[in-house]
Amino acid sequence: xxxxxxxxxxxxxxxxxxxxxxxxxxxxxxxxxxxxxxxxxxxxxxxxxxxxxxxxxxxxxxxxxxxxxxxxxxxxxxxxxxxxxxxxxxxxxxxxxxxxxxxxxxxxxxxxxxxxxxxxxxxxxxxxxxxxxxxxxxxxxxxxxxxxxxxxxxxxxxxxxxxxxxxxxxxxxxxxxxxxxxxxxxxxxxxxxxxxxxxxxxxxxxxxxxxxxxxxxxxxxxxxxxxxxxxxxxxxxxxxxxxxxxxxxxxxxxxxxxxxxxxxxxxxxxxxxxxxxxxxxxxxxxxxxxxxxxxxxxxxxxxxxxxxxxxxxxxxxx
Amino acid sequence: xxxxxxxxxxxxxxxxxxxxxxxxxxxxxxxxxxxxxxxxxxxxxxxxxxxxxxxxxxxxxxxxxxxxxxxxxxxxxxxxxxxxxxxxxxxxxxxxxxxxxxxxxxxxxxxxxxxxxxxxxxxxxxxxxxxxxxxxxxxxxxxxxxxxxxxxxxxxxxxxxxxxxxxxxxxxxxxxxxxxxxxxxxxxxxxxxxxxxxxxxxxxxxxxxxxxxxxxxxxxxxxxxxxxxxxxxxxxxxxxxxxxxxxxxxxxxxxxxxxxxxxxxxxxxxxxxxxxxxxxxxxxxxxxxxxxxxxxxxxxxxxxxxxxxxxxxxxxxxxxxxxxxxxxxxxxxxxxxxxxxxxxxxxxxxxxxxxxxxxxxxxxxxxxxxxxx
Numbered sequence: 281x282x283x284x285x286x287x288x289x290x291x292x293x294x295x296x297x298x299x300x301x302x303x304x305x306x307x308x309x310x311x312x313x314x315x316x317x318x319x320x321x322x323x324x325x326x327x328x329x330x331x332x333x334x335x336x337x338x339x340x341x342x343x344x345x346x347x348x349x350x351x352x353x354x355x356x357x358x359x360x361x362x363x364x365x366x367x368x369x370x371x372x373x374x375x376x377x378x379x380x381x382x383x384x385x386x387x388x389x390x391x392x393x394x395x396x397x398x399x400x401x402x403x404x405x406x407x408x409x410x411x412x413x414x415x416x417x418x419x420x421x422x423x424x425x426x427x428x429x430x431x432x433x434x435x436x437x438x439x440x441x442x443x444x445x446x447x448x449x450x451x452x453x454x455x456x457x458x459x460x461x462x463x464x465x466x467x468x469x470x471x472x473x474x475x476x477x478x479x480x481x482x483x484x485x486x487x488x489x490x491x492x493x494x495x496x497x498x499x500x501x502x503x504x505x506x507x508x509x510x511x512x513x514x515x516x517x518x519x520x521x522x523x524x525x526x527x528x529x530x531x532x533x534x535x536x537x538x539x540x541x542x543x544x545x546x547x548x549x550x551x552x553x554x555x556x557x558x559x560x561x562x563x564x565x566x567x568x569x570x571x572x573x574x575x576x577x578x579x580x581x582x583x584x585x586x587x588x589x590x591x592x593x594x595x596x597x598x
Numbered sequence: 599x600x601x602x603x604x605x606x607x608x609x610x611x612x613x614x615x616x617x618x619x620x621x622x623x624x625x626x627x628x629x630x631x632x633x634x635x636x637x638x639x640x641x642x643x644x645x646x647x648x649x650x651x652x653x654x655x656x657x658x659x660x661x662x663x664x665x666x667x668x669x670x671x672x673x674x675x676x677x678x679x680x681x682x683x684x685x686x687x688x689x690x691x692x693x694x695x696x697x698x699x700x701x702x703x704x705x706x707x708x709x710x711x712x713x714x715x716x717x718x719x720x721x722x723x724x725x726x727x728x729x730x731x732x733x734x735x736x737x738x739x740x741x742x743x744x745x746x747x748x749x750x751x752x753x754x755x756x757x758x759x760x761x762x763x764x765x766x767x768x769x770x771x772x773x774x775x776x777x778x779x780x781x782x783x784x785x786x787x788x789x790x791x792x793x794x795x796x797x798x799x800x801x802x803x804x805x806x807x808x809x810x811x812x813x814x815x816x817x818x819x820x821x822x823x824x825x826x827x828x829x830x831x832x833x834x835x836x837x838x839x840x841x842x843x844x845x846x847x848x849x850x851x852x853x854x855x856x857x858x859x860x861x862x863x864x865x866x867x868x869x870x871x872x873x874x875x876x877x878x879x880x881x882x883x884x885x886x887x888x889x890x891x892x893x894x895x896x897x898x899x900x901x902x903x904x905x906x907x908x909x910x911x912x913x914x915x916x917x918x919x920x921x922x923x924x925x926x927x928x929x930x931x932x933x934x935x936x937x938x939x940x941x942x943x944x945x946x947x948x949x950x951x952x953x954x955x956x957x958x959x960x961x962x963x964x965x966x967x968x969x970x971x
Contacts, residue, residue, distance in 0.1 A: 323839055330816075389638070415904070415920075416904050421928060421939070421942050426644065426645050527905065556814070
């Protein structure tokens, strides 16, 4: 369908041979593109419509003979679901710490590694990156040991400093800082991207600013940040999506129970428990679409703010 | 750094020219920044140290609760293990003696014997817990790892086999599909190519949950998941989707293909090579660094992935990869931190080694996909 349409619109070259070559090339293009196109349709577009459809169904995987439209039953249940509120609250409380950290810490580390006064930069870069490579299961359990109330190394230090033994993973007030500490261990990827972006800032800009007598902070605010803002923006969007997808560390450490007191019942864990624990495909899809709409709304909002703070200079590639 | 000798205190004291002051200031700046970075780095590497140190302990050492894997030295006397302690003598010196009768309390009378002459009994008054214990560092890392590897509850050799099979089969799919799609985007006149490429890139930020439920229902309906699935079928949901390309790798490969000169393609075409021949004998041989990067990305991803195998291999312990398996191991050895941390080291050692050996390919790939997006 697409092929026929496109070939008719392609420019006709004087020789018939050129036309057929162009057309042959186009067909080959579709052939090489086909794995992605088929995948896009089978694993993205169709499932998206299917989950929208599922959200209007009573559909339990264990009871396939009993599938029927329940109209807005699943959506009505959103209002009644006693755990949806806690799931939103947990996600929000986590996000309030995680989102700023996910931008500030990689920028700070990248600035440090970008300093020309740092000796052995490649080694630092490699070692700061390394924890990102550790499987999430290993990092969750290693940290549960480091944060252990009695034998953990963090509390040994805090206790020696006279700060007591905080119950990191079992205290409602400390669980979010604790999870964020674990999350920050994997900051290396974002750090590396920010660092590469900082290294791409033309040195003439810095020299010019220094000639004008600008200090370090002014240079960062007026030159470095604007120049790396597209990358910051990209990372911010990935972080927002990442908050909604946050699952593995709390699921592994708390086995999906949400302890203590539903504080680790994050949105995605709630979704998982409904969709795959209860095998409720209908309500699971409803939760997925709610999340999709909210995440897309936030992404669009961020795109709308982008023109006020994201700088797309002439040097940027499309 | 070559000026190190000049900055020794004596010379800088003698030489008071402003140039030296400036150089000293510069050195101080280097030292401050580097030390600060090292301090943060120590925090980053501490968990690795914790895992290795804990995995090096024996069960007794874990119970003893010291930070490092120290063992209290003992002296066997009359069938009993007596702790060796440094006991203060009347003449102000210390002697290593074995505690025969150790009492509670700050003013208790404790009896010690001399290990080389068990007839000699010495009485010391005070709290024996204040005395320095004779400890030696004993590392049990290897035997712990062997014990984990050979444990009956969780079959590590099978888990490694499963991980490798899932990773390598998925890798084949990723390489074929992503190279093909990137080739299409880089070299062929496809109508609305820019829009298609934008759709491809935007799938990166699509929350995958919105496609997950029906995909799971579909794989479940065709018998590719669940307890009743036949043979190795539950691996298919983890492998088959990789034959349909993913945005990150296509992006990375396309960026690289675009930098290759088109003249070589055209020369090959004039020689009568078809698009497949050009891909195999012109594009791929020139792109090995980026193909290696994609391969490493996929291997590390597949080795580390937890969510998908946990979902699709539920109830099929015989098929689980290591990332899911070591979590089950935790249920078995919940209260044994040394074995738990040994299993975590088994889980992370392969990806970390791959990264350290191939870090240049790896980090360059991250930079291209991250910065140029």
